[in-house]
């Protein structure tokens with residue numbers, strides 16, 4: 600579903616995100632593709648297009664997230680909502696250990712798995728950014 604996001608709203612989303620992906624922390628300035636405003640709760644699930652429901656996401660995070668709002672926790676097999684950047688704090692659900700994003704909670708676990716935050720190419724990219732002091 601295509602939703603038009605005004606330049607003003609996009610700037611607000613980028614600013615509230617600190618100019619980086621709110622899931623994997625990739626700075627927009629070093630990304631090959633412009634980050635995108637992600638509907639945390641997708642429009643098809645009743646999500647609204649306003650700052651309370653928009654997060655800045657890199658292309659890969661946004662593609663892997665797609666219209667999902669949750670997944671099954673690999674530890675408990677319980678249905679768990681994805682990490683919600685507007686209602687939750689990244690540091691309480693994830694920890695950066697080296698280049699790896701370690702989940703700390705069920706929401707963290709389903710988000711790391713669904714968004715493939717630790718795929719080998721993403722780990723290698725994150726490691727290069729850490730070494731360049733860009734992350």
Ligand SMILES: [Zn+2]
Pocket residue numbers: 620621622623624625656657658659660661
């Ligand atoms: Zn990302």
